[in-house]
Amino acid sequence: xxxxxxxxxNAVATxxxxxxxxxxxxxxxxxxxxxxxxxxxxxxxxxFIRKKNKVSLTSYGNEILPDIQNLLSLHSKIESEMTLLxxxxxxxxxxxxxxxxxxxxxxxxxxxxxxxNSNIQLIxxxxxxxxxxxxxxNGKLDISFxxxxxxxxxxxxxxxxxxxxxxxxxxxxxxxxxxxxxxVTIDELRNLKLVISTGGYKYDVEPFxxxxxxxxxxxxxxxxxxxxxxxxxxxxxxxILPEMVINSIPANIQILExxxxxYRKIGIATQKSSFITPATxxxxxxxxxxxxxxxxxxxxxx
Numbered sequence: 001x002x003x004x005x006x007x008x009x010n011a012v013a014t015x016x017x018x019x020x021x022x023x024x025x026x027x028x029x030x031x032x033x034x035x036x037x038x039x040x041x042x043x044x045x046x047x048f049i050r051k052k053n054k055v056s057l058t059s060y061g062n063e064i065l066p067d068i069q070n071l072l073s074l075h076s077k078i079e080s081e082m083t084l085l086x087x088x089x090x091x092x093x094x095x096x097x098x099x100x101x102x103x104x105x106x107x108x109x110x111x112x113x114x115x116x117n118s119n120i121q122l123i124x125x126x127x128x129x130x131x132x133x134x135x136x137x138n139g140k141l142d143i144s145f146x147x148x149x150x151x152x153x154x155x156x157x158x159x160x161x162x163x164x165x166x167x168x169x170x171x172x173x174x175x176x177x178x179x180x181x182x183x184v185t186i187d188e189l190r191n192l193k194l195v196i197s198t199g200g201y202k203y204d205v206e207p208f209x210x211x212x213x214x215x216x217x218x219x220x221x222x223x224x225x226x227x228x229x230x231x232x233x234x235x236x237x238x239x240i241l242p243e244m245v246i247n248s249i250p251a252n253i254q255i256l257e258x259x260x261x262x263y264r265k266i267g268i269a270t271q272k273s274s275f276i277t278p279a280t281x282x283x284x285x286x287x288x289x290x291x292x293x294x295x296x297x298x299x300x301x302x
Contacts, residue, residue, distance in 0.1 A: 166243055169246065184259065195231050
């Protein structure tokens with residue numbers, strides 16, 4: 001017996017009218033009448049008592065109505081779940097990222113999405129911390145790597161989750177001498193010239209310097225990590241960068257631990273969960289898996 005027949009039976013039972021059931025299902029009254037007559041013939045007993053202005057269920061009809069309604073409800077649930085599964089694998093997701101996350105994690109995210117045979121179109125937008133945060137708030141991004149959310153008015157609008165602790169390291173010219181091999185002390189930092197990044201310094205380094213009352217001479221402020229590394233290699237001064245960029249540092253530069261081990265926090269944020277798309281949820285889960293499986297010495301929150 002076809003599902004459409006059960007839908008017709010349920011519509012007639014709930015509206016108590018062939019004509020109203022016909023309007024509900026966008027069928028002709030004769031089509032409704034024919035379907036019910038055939039169903040009764042197949043079952044071998046009457047389902048409706050036909051009166052002039054309405055119809056009502058017979059005892060047989062009342063007996064099978066709950067089962068038919070359960071069947072229709074189950075079918076509707078299955079259709080919804082299939083639609084959801086289809087939507088999980090489709091859609092455009094705009095992801096905000098800063099340089100280090102682009103280099104370390106984004107390639108693996110694309111690789112995993114391909115392995116899932118996903119039709120999700122992931123579009124990456126690179127920017128500094130403030131760019132990623134503002135573009136997420138104004139709706140240009142669906143999901144973004146961000147620094148910890150500190151403004152309560154922003155926190156109420158975003159779904160934030162800690163993702164990673166990234167150690168800050170010091171890079172210095174190869175011939176620069178330090179008291180202890182592989183480590184720069186806080187006292188030494190006070191006497192060194194510093195090359196800083198435009199966005200990263202304010203959020204990643206400045207709080208640490210303020211905490212330990214470190215005052216340095218800033219010689220250059222640059223946008224890209226590669227430019228900072230090049231100036232340090234030329235002997236201009238030192239810089240403090242996230243450990244995530246360490247793979248791009250050439251052999252002619254010293255890499256030093258910093259006394260008291262400063263870290264930066266990296267989080268992942270979306271709109272509030274009730275407003276994010278299924279495709280965005282998939283991308284978020286993939287990012288969390290990629291970060292958890294990344295081969296670094298960094299600390300994962302997951």
